[in-house]
Amino acid sequence: MIKKAETKHDVIELIKTRWSPRSFSAKEITKEQILSLFEAASWAASAYNEQPWMFIYATKNESVLYNKILNTLSEWNRNWAKNAPVLILSACKLKFSHTDKENRTAFYDLGQAVNSLSLQAISMDLYIHQMSGFDNK
Numbered sequence: 001m002i003k004k005a006e007t008k009h010d011v012i013e014l015i016k017t018r019w020s021p022r023s024f025s026a027k028e029i030t031k032e033q034i035l036s037l038f039e040a041a042s043w044a045a046s047a048y049n050e051q052p053w054m055f056i057y058a059t060k061n062e063s064v065l066y067n068k069i070l071n072t073l074s075e076w077n078r079n080w081a082k083n084a085p086v087l088i089l090s091a092c093k094l095k096f097s098h099t100d101k102e103n104r105t106a107f108y109d110l111g112q113a114v115n116s117l118s119l120q121a122i123s124m125d126l127y128i129h130q131m132s133g134f135d136n137k
């Protein structure tokens, strides 16, 4: 379903078109499409070019890992996310590689990478729904 934001000022189409659906087509996402998403994420800016982000993903066909990720979600999220063709876990390294000291912007950098991934997805007619409702322990 295409849903466009009615913006007060002119913005690019990708921003207008981005939204977070809770229902998904059963159509499979190809490996090539998934790699394009991570390629986009990898080009995000980051402090000291540390690129602290990490992603773990599983398609519905990779059922063992898919279910492991699914089972980390809160019940509410699990109920709709179980139909998503791909689940992606994002994480980040909290220390700089070159100093082993705290990287204060690691989460910020991760967010930028996810935003790039999300806009790349929209350009490919794929939609992302981010979730913080999961058990990260």
Ligand SMILES: Cc1cc2nc3c(=O)[nH]c(=O)nc-3n(C[C@H](O)[C@H](O)[C@H](O)COP(=O)(O)O)c2cc1C
Binding pocket: 018, 019, 020, 021, 077, 129, 130, 131, 132, 133, 134
């Ligand atoms: C960090 C983050 C965590 C979120 N966590 C959840 C979540 O656990 N469950 C959920 O249904 N939506 C979650 N969302 C989606 C937001 O509710 C959604 O982006 C917001 O309502 C705006 O809607 P839109 O993305 O369709 O414009 C999250 C979004 C972000 C960025």
